[in-house]
Amino acid sequence: MLDVKFIRENPKLVRARLKTRHSPVDVAAILELDERRRAAITEGDRLKNARNEVSKKIGELKKAGQDTAEIQRQTREMGEQIAALDAQVRQIEDEQRQLLLSMPNLPHESVPAGEDAMDNQVVREWGHKQTFDFQPKDHVALGEALGLFDFERAARISGAGFPLLVGLGAKLQRALIQFMLDLHVARHGYVEIAPPYVVGTAAMTGTGQLPKLAADMYHVPHDDLWLIPTGEVPLTNLYREEIIRAPLPIKLVAYTPCFRREAGAAGQATRGLIRVHQFDKVELVKFVAPETSYAEHEALLADATDVLERLGLAYRVLLLCSGDMSFGAAKCYDLELWAPGHNGWLEVSSCSNFEAFQARRANIRWKNPQGKTEFVHTLNGSGVALPRLVVAILENGQQADGSVVLPEALRPYLGGLERLVPKT
């Protein structure tokens, strides 16, 4: 959510920056409402002040034993006017808040203007793409031969698009989770959190999933709760409605499952693990001082890429253009792994700086060194998402005989196992 005051003072800038995003925003309507809001508040405050004065006098007169019936009648009328104005203010504020909640964040000046994914910039590539002297298989073929998944039975249980890992497939995923958590805690200084996976409407609104993305999420109507689409939601909401007293930055990491309806994704490449309704993820979230947020953003990116480098997987970093960024982001990098079986790149992480966008919605503040209360900046990034990481490990490590050589860094988490071998 943007600051109305900022919009009021910089309407041209806001219009220009938002033009490069895909949300049509009626800046004029917001400003007009703001005008009316402030007029009603000023008038209401004036009346309230008058009433307070009179009420005080009534108390004094009564104590002196005088008759106050007439003056009370007049004050009563004043009270009705005040109530009407208050109702008007509330209604205007509701309307204004709705508009503001559906307004995306302003892109940072370092973000290229652009329409869609075609306009994203490749910032850098790391590692070399694996080559083979045989025709590489995709993860579905590899996983089936190795007995790692069972999509058919998963569909019988939950319908299409839910993963089911078996044996070493399940263990491989668990090893990766542990490897990533250990890395972020021990080397990168994050505090590990095990949060709720189901959250209330206020939490979803705080991080910006609601109201816009309601149709993309699983909802439990009986309790009015939502299944989290990302660990970002419970982690960022950890400090909702708080003035943080602990020193910044605060760095949190959590493993969580994520649930997404993928309502609009039909027809896309949906085979196997690449796009599923439920997946696991290790998520990084930071609460930082505003002046440091772009430096912290780069550090966050480095924490995420460290995972990939330690696993020896080729990746590239994309700087998203204004039109391809998620709703709340001011700046965002995507990390993509090379997947030779698909002969393409797979997104495994988004590292975003939200500036004060989420903090303002969720009311997360701190006291800066000058003693002033202000909104923090929030950042988050996947560190990283699991299914596609598994895909990349399988496809990159595959051998001519159908076995898969595992990354060295992972072996301690698999009891020293060096490769996965097809069942005979």
Place this chain on the structure above:
RNA sequence: GGAGGGAUGGCUGAGCGGCCUAAGGCACCCGACUCGAAAUCGGGCGGGCGUUAAAAGCGCCCCGUGGGUUCAAAUCCCACUCCCUCCGCCA
């Protein structure tokens, strides 16, 4: 699921229609004392909105949330939410 108790400022805790512009204590900040510190003493110490170019100042609002009664509500009434204790069920 059943029964009871509670929600006041960063924490603790008084207040139960107008003197609440919310006492006292703790924590924190500044100053004095001190070679320095502790102790002690003095002062400061919530948030939001409006007004303003901005600040100061001034005004309005906030005692879990939302309504109501009243000239006037932390205080009275209603509803809701959350927390705690006990019982039941249960990983």
